[in-house]
Amino acid sequence: MNAFDLTEDQHDCLQELINVAMGQASDQLARYLDTFVYLKVPSIEQVRSELLFDSLNHDLKATSIVSQGFFGYEGIRGEALLMYQPLDSSRLADLLGYEADELSFDEQMIDLSSILTTTFLNVFASQIDNQMSYSAPRLLSTNLNTINQHIQQQSFNWDYALKVRISYQVTDYSFNCDMVLLIPEEAISNIKAVIDRILADF
Amino acid sequence: MLDNLFADLPNRLNTGILILDKNFNILMWNRFLEVHANKSDKQVIGKSIFTIFPELPRKWFERKLSSVIQLKNQTFCGWEQRHHLFELSHSRPITTDSDFMAQNCTFLPIEVEGEVERICILIEDVTDVCHYQTQLNKALNELALSNRIDGLTQAFNRKHWEECLASEFSRATRYKQELALVMLDLDQFKLLNDTYGHQGGDKVLIETTEVINELLRMGDLFGRYGGEEFAVILPNTELTGAYDVAERIRKTIENNAIEYQGKNINVTVSIGIAVMNEYDTRYEDIISRADIALYKAKNSGRNQVCVAKERSVS
Numbered sequence: 001m002n003a004f005d006l007t008e009d010q011h012d013c014l015q016e017l018i019n020v021a022m023g024q025a026s027d028q029l030a031r032y033l034d035t036f037v038y039l040k041v042p043s044i045e046q047v048r049s050e051l052l053f054d055s056l057n058h059d060l061k062a063t064s065i066v067s068q069g070f071f072g073y074e075g076i077r078g079e080a081l082l083m084y085q086p087l088d089s090s091r092l093a094d095l096l097g098y099e100a101d102e103l104s105f106d107e108q109m110i111d112l113s114s115i116l117t118t119t120f121l122n123v124f125a126s127q128i129d130n131q132m133s134y135s136a137p138r139l140l141s142t143n144l145n146t147i148n149q150h151i152q153q154q155s156f157n158w159d160y161a162l163k164v165r166i167s168y169q170v171t172d173y174s175f176n177c178d179m180v181l182l183i184p185e186e187a188i189s190n191i192k193a194v195i196d197r198i199l200a201d202f
Numbered sequence: 203m204l205d206n207l208f209a210d211l212p213n214r215l216n217t218g219i220l221i222l223d224k225n226f227n228i229l230m231w232n233r234f235l236e237v238h239a240n241k242s243d244k245q246v247i248g249k250s251i252f253t254i255f256p257e258l259p260r261k262w263f264e265r266k267l268s269s270v271i272q273l274k275n276q277t278f279c280g281w282e283q284r285h286h287l288f289e290l291s292h293s294r295p296i297t298t299d300s301d302f303m304a305q306n307c308t309f310l311p312i313e314v315e316g317e318v319e320r321i322c323i324l325i326e327d328v329t330d331v332c333h334y335q336t337q338l339n340k341a342l343n344e345l346a347l348s349n350r351i352d353g354l355t356q357a358f359n360r361k362h363w364e365e366c367l368a369s370e371f372s373r374a375t376r377y378k379q380e381l382a383l384v385m386l387d388l389d390q391f392k393l394l395n396d397t398y399g400h401q402g403g404d405k406v407l408i409e410t411t412e413v414i415n416e417l418l419r420m421g422d423l424f425g426r427y428g429g430e431e432f433a434v435i436l437p438n439t440e441l442t443g444a445y446d447v448a449e450r451i452r453k454t455i456e457n458n459a460i461e462y463q464g465k466n467i468n469v470t471v472s473i474g475i476a477v478m479n480e481y482d483t484r485y486e487d488i489i490s491r492a493d494i495a496l497y498k499a500k501n502s503g504r505n506q507v508c509v510a511k512e513r514s515v516s
Contacts, residue, residue: 032272097265108284109268118275136278136306 004046004160004188010195011044011167014164017198018042022166033095033170040167047163047182048134049156055126055163056083056180066113070121076130078183080121080159082113082137086175095173110137116168116179117155128194160185218290218325221312226264226269231319238290238303238327254496257289270309273423279307281332287362292329304332327497352426354404355411364485367435370423371485374478376439381478383438386451389470389504391430402462403430406469409460417450433492441477441509448473448507456505472499476510477504 006014022039029037047055064084071077092108114137125132162183169176183191212219213233221230228246231296236243239254246254270277279287281304292303306328312320350362358366367383374381386437388394388410395403405457414432418424423435438443459466474496482488495510502508 028273032269098262104283110280110283111277114277115269115273115275118277119273122275134278136275136280137307138280139282 004162004185006044006046006162006192006195009199010192013195013199014044014191015042016162016179017124017127017195018044018166021120021127024123025120028123029116032115035095035170035172038169038171040169042164042166044162044164047161049159049161052156052161052182056081064109065140066110066137067140068114068117070117070132071134072125072130072132074130074189075196076125076128076132076183076194077187079180080113080117081140081180081182082109082116083178083180084109087172091173091175095170095175106139110139112177113137116177120179121181128198130194158184158186160188162191175199216327218288218323220251220323222251222267222321222323222327224319224321226267227312228254233403235288235290237326238292239288240291255288257366258287263287266309267321270311270321274311274313277309279309281306281328282335285332288325290327291323292327294333295327298329298333299331300329303327305330310359333358355407355426357411357415357432358423358425360425360427363433363435365428366423366425367485367489370435371478371482371488380438380440381488382439382441383476383478383488383492384434384436384448384451384473385427385475385489385496386434386443386448386471386473387496387500388430389472389500391469394467394469398465398467400419400468403407405462406460406467410455410469410471411460413454413458414451416452417447422447433489439477441475444475444477445509446506448475452505452507470505472496472504473507474499474510475507481513485491 004057019042021041026037031191066084067115068080068082069077070080092105092112096108098108114134117135117137120133121132121134162181164181164183166181167176168179168180215232218235218238219230219232220228220235223229227248227250229248231243231246234247239246241254242367252258252260266277266279269275286302286305287307288303288305290303290305292298292300294300303396304327306326308324308326310322310324311318312322314320350358352359357363369380370381373379388406391403391406394406398406407426411424411426411432414424418434421437423437424435427433434447439447452471454469455469459468461467474486474492474494476492476495478488482491491510491513495508499506499508
């Protein structure tokens with residue numbers, strides 16, 4: 001137990017906020033993509049910087065990662081990683097409604113990442129009376145080895161991060177991906193303060 | 203006073219601001235766009251964005267904006283995926299070779315009473331970033347290449363050649379394929395250097411490399427092993443095939459006079475061949491057997507091809 005750990009009440013409260021946001025986000029996505037989008041129950045855990053890659057790799061044998069920063073009021077901020085497994089690019093184009101040759105696979109992936117991240121986080125932000133801004137999404141890599149190197153070469157300036165992982169499934173297109181929200185340690189206390197305020201209101 | 207300043211601010215930004223209604227008509231733009239598109243307000247305001255910027259990929263653009271309107275989300279378009287959306291002039295026309303401004307575009311929903319009524323597009327000039335990133339990628343590619351190549355002869359260098367052999371060796375072992383190795387050394391190269399100088403020697407090394415390159419097939423891996431010693435990996439090749447290649451190299455070099463400062467230099471090579479067998483447990487084993495065969499060729503009078511024994515005597 002350390003200062004960044006969530007208490008059981010805080011954990012439950014965050015879980016509930018995320019569940020509600022997931023419900024609304026999947027509803028919006030379903031309407032936009034015109035297909036059912038399933039979001040699996042999220043996992044919330046703390047991760048140490050040196051174990052980040054192991055933890056990501058364990059979750060999903062991802063070959064592509066798209067990163068997008070988010071930042072709101074009250075010091076709520078972090079980085080969203082959208083993780084994709086190798087998949088047939090034509091399925092992604094079908095899902096987004098693009099013609100096969102209309103845009104590159106990378107662009108489709110970045111587009112979808114941005115849609116998934118911002119849809120979820122906008123709803124989440126409104127739950128906590130906040131408002132999010134986003135950086136432009138960036139494709140970190142399309143190759144597992146380079147992602148591995150990329151993450152291992154970093155000497156992170158944080159020890160702990162709060163990690164929230166949500167799996168997206170679009171069964172009609174047999175398409176899956178994972179969204180991993182990472183909240184750096186100095187933002188964890190900010191989110192804990194927000195959660196405590198919500199808990200106090202009950 | 204402050205209100206006036208704020209009202210004027212959009213026209214002072216080095217970022218393009220474009221506001222559209224839901225039917226893609228331009229409601230407002232700022233000075234940055236006016237200048238870089240080189241069109242006046244009068245020509246533009248109230249017109250469809252597709253009329254003003256006919257270069258826009260219409261279907262893509264409509265799809266992009268529909269996600270902004272429906273999901274009330276902001277969305278992006280970066281230069282790495284799409285160099286530019288709008289054909290605009292940029293701020294480095296002299297010192298870069300970019301025809302148009304490289305752009306990062308952000309599409310923002312503007313809500314009126316909970317509904318997205320307008321869309322704001324922010325356009326940043328990232329020609330600089332794009333230019334330097336492209337230069338960097340080019341430099342990295344060149345670096346990766348020069349890391350593999352011997353500067354003088356342009357054949358693979360020893361390090362890269364050995365890496366190739368290691369991977370060919372494990373591939374051949376795994377799939378039970380043939381693998382042959384040809385090692386060759388220019389005869390009496392020291393004497394040649396003493397006679398013609400090192401520049402003469404260098405010319406011989408360069409031309410010999412060219413001659414050998416022309417005799418090889420796609421997939422053969424040719425490297426400079428050391429000073430005047432070269433080596434060729436022949437994947438999927440058994441002994442007779444390797445012997446043919448070696449003989450052809452030997453004869454071609456023997457008959458190829460190299461012209462240097464008005465004189466013809468004649469060189470010959472001694473060659474050792476080894477074919478991978480079950481006694482080779484490491485790739486170094488096959489090198490050492492080919493090397494022994496090469497020295498046998500040298501000791502038997504040079505300008506000849508010798509085949510390695512199945513096992514090296516240790």
